[in-house]
Amino acid sequence: MSAPTLSLIRSILYGVAVGDALGVPVEFTPREQLRQKPLTDMIGFGTYQQPAGTWSDDSTMTFCLAESIARGYDLHDLAQRFVRWVDEAYWTPYEEVFDIGITTRAAIAQLAAGVSPRQSGEGGERSNGNGALMRILPLLLLWDEQPHEEARFALVQEVAAITHAHPRSAIACYHYLHAAHALSRGAAPDEAYRHANALLLQQWPLLRLPEAERPHFARVLDGNVATLDEADIRGSGYVIHSLEASLWCLLRTGSYAEAVLLAINLGEDTDTTGAITGGLAALHYGYKSIPQPWVETLARLADIEDLCRRLDVRPER
Numbered sequence: 001m002s003a004p005t006l007s008l009i010r011s012i013l014y015g016v017a018v019g020d021a022l023g024v025p026v027e028f029t030p031r032e033q034l035r036q037k038p039l040t041d042m043i044g045f046g047t048y049q050q051p052a053g054t055w056s057d058d059s060t061m062t063f064c065l066a067e068s069i070a071r072g073y074d075l076h077d078l079a080q081r082f083v084r085w086v087d088e089a090y091w092t093p094y095e096e097v098f099d100i101g102i103t104t105r106a107a108i109a110q111l112a113a114g115v116s117p118r119q120s121g122e123g124g125e126r127s128n129g130n131g132a133l134m135r136i137l138p139l140l141l142l143w144d145e146q147p148h149e150e151a152r153f154a155l156v157q158e159v160a161a162i163t164h165a166h167p168r169s170a171i172a173c174y175h176y177l178h179a180a181h182a183l184s185r186g187a188a189p190d191e192a193y194r195h196a197n198a199l200l201l202q203q204w205p206l207l208r209l210p211e212a213e214r215p216h217f218a219r220v221l222d223g224n225v226a227t228l229d230e231a232d233i234r235g236s237g238y239v240i241h242s243l244e245a246s247l248w249c250l251l252r253t254g255s256y257a258e259a260v261l262l263a264i265n266l267g268e269d270t271d272t273t274g275a276i277t278g279g280l281a282a283l284h285y286g287y288k289s290i291p292q293p294w295v296e297t298l299a300r301l302a303d304i305e306d307l308c309r310r311l312d313v314r315p316e317r
Contacts, residue, residue: 004141006312010138011090011282013066013308017059018294019260019278023271024048024056027099031267038265041082042294044311048098056099058275061135063091063307065159070310079117079162082108093299097269101237104131107163107273118158121165130158130242133285134272136173137279140180141311149199152177153207155295164239167210169215170232175200176276179247183283189250190226192284197221218239226251234268242269246277256289270277 023045026233029256044052064081068074084090086108089097103122109122121127139159146152157175164170174291175196180191181184181248217240219225221314225247226263234250256278263277265272282290298304 009308009311010287013280014281016062016275017055019274020055020058020271021053023264023274027270030284034265034267042297045080054093054298056071056271058134058272060091066138070314075117079111081112083112101128103129104163112203121161121163123165128239128271130239132164132169142179169239172239235268237269245273249277256285
């Protein structure tokens with residue numbers, strides 16, 4: 001088992017943050033409007049009137065998870081970092097909380113009231129937004145430390161369920177992380193996609209995943225996401241749409257920039273689709289494939305780099 005490299009760590013954190021920051025100024029913009037004037041570069045202001053390079057809750061929560069891993073992953077520590085984000089603007093670009101999902105806000109209010117992170121998440125079927133998927137990628141740094149697939153899924157489930165406790169969110173995160181793991185090992189996007197599909201299908205009965213959830217993943221698991229028309233792909237905040245969109249964008253493009261811009265120009269939840277896609281694209285193409293001007297524009301760049309370096313020297317567990 002080899003430890004994650006600094007390059008891999010940077011791919012995870014910068015891949016997410018750059019995709020997020022690109023999408024922030026055009027969040028909620030309809031696809032038809034972006035088709036007429038597509039996003040092509042890092043810009044500022046727009047939806048939230050924030051300067052260029054400003055990332056949102058997607059990256060804040062990703063950095064919270066990365067901090068917890070850097071210091072020795074602990075579920076309760078992670079939950080308290082989420083509370084600090086809402087209460088103290090912890091790990092925000094400019095000490096301001098300007099974007100937070102309804103399900104996430106409700107769960108963090110539960111945490112702040114003293115509810116255990118094992119009971120804080122919203123478990124209803126209507127609570128299947130992409131708020132767990134958008135922040136899950138740092139768990140890749142713990143993937144090879146897990147002794148078996150049951151342990152991997154349990155880890156994914158407990159981190160997702162802090163806010164999103166329905167099994168659909170955990171299953172989507174588990175598939176995404178397996179695709180990410182394959183990409184980090186050098187698999188081509190289509191190979192990583194096939195690997196994640198095959199593994200999830202194999203593990204479905206072994207992990208006792210609900211059969212009622214299988215139809216929701218049908219378009220992913222039939223192996224033909226890349227062949228879907230753009231009209232069939234949504235950039236909404238629904239976790240299945242986000243998973244499908246990130247895979248579709250990765251499979252149909254040839255660079256980090258192409259993948260994230262395609263994701264953002266789908267419209268709707270642009271920052272999150274950009275972040276989720278950006279994580280996968282950076283793992284495949286490498287940290288150095290992210291356009292340097294985009295990286296250099298990020299808010300709190302020195303702090304992000306410091307977090308990367310602290311993750312690089314974290315003790316083996």
